Amino acid sequence: MLGSFRVRTPDWILFGFDTIRQVGAEARRLGAGRVMLLTDPGVAKAGLLDPVYESLKGEGLEYDIFDTVEPEPSIQNLLEASKMAKEGKFDVFVAVGGGSSMDTTKVVSAMMTNEGDVQDFFGVDNVPRRGLPTIMVTTTSGTGSEVTRMAVFTDKAVNLKRVVSAQNILADVAIVDPNMTLSKPQAVTAATGIDAFIHAVEAYVAVSASPLTDTIALEATKLVAENLGPAFANGNDMTARYNMALGSFMAGISLNNAGVGAVHALAYPIGAEYHLSHGLALIVIFAETMRSISISCLPKFRKLAEAMGVDVQGLTPWEAADEAVAGMSELARMVGLPTTLSEVGGDQAKIAEWAKAAHGEQRLLGNTPRTLSVEDVADIFKKSF
Ligand SMILES: [Fe+2]
Structure with a gap:
């Protein structure tokens, strides 16, 4: 493989216990002044803002x-945050939360320096200028949003997910402090952890994968497979929380550089239809999507099985791929997640509609190693019941 590739990351990434204490110094370095914090009610209630306030005050910052960032935030919610941002004369924007708060913050910052309607930003690289400086503090080990150039919103008018994918919304600083994930409830640990796992796996088999992302994605697969169960079983298992934070962050770097594919494309209509969290929408179609594309890259599926600790020695390439797919489902079931559309009340009559919507996500399907027709996509939905 002699191809060329690009590497995109935030300018600074601070990883490890107590890195949250540096948020004030980083905000000052970026020009604060006045800081706007964006978060959700759950984060505030869990006391996760206290170390942030302390650090900002320590630097003498306002x-x-x-x-009130919503889960799977709506465009309306984004506009409310943007209105406050424009009135507040802020210099630096700090997200404290999961994907929803981080995605909102990225686009709010872009709206400070770019004219036009938010609708103009959707799609690929439709943000002409970088926004004001941003710091992403993640409180989940899942979305990887702290290191990605993506932001996802719900368009309630048409019940669809809309995505901003732009180099100009990549954060200035990402802070990944495992302490900030300790209070996460079990169900959130499971759903966000499986999202991280799927980022690693999808990036590993992606058309745009590179030697760099392959190495990182495979290690992320191993870290999540080994640590999701222990983190779920005991939220205060510091080693498991550390390794989940590391696995999720590495999966995010893989995703930001290799991209994801069909699993995310198929999950969008499911999530919108049944108002499922992102992780849940992914996991119910994950196994059958992976089974369908496995024939395009059997050696990579053997490596995935090995990374998950599945013994595939002596198996044929297709037997090893089957074992990899079975392992992916078992990992999800172990932490109480559904793995079929039937379990989330799916309606088979909707398959044709979903297949059309998912097939429309060509940004994602074009990055999938198997070419999938609308009929192929419908078949995956059918097998996922
Ligand atoms: Fe995802």
């Missing part, structure tokens, strides 16, 4: 807070 701040104000928008604490």
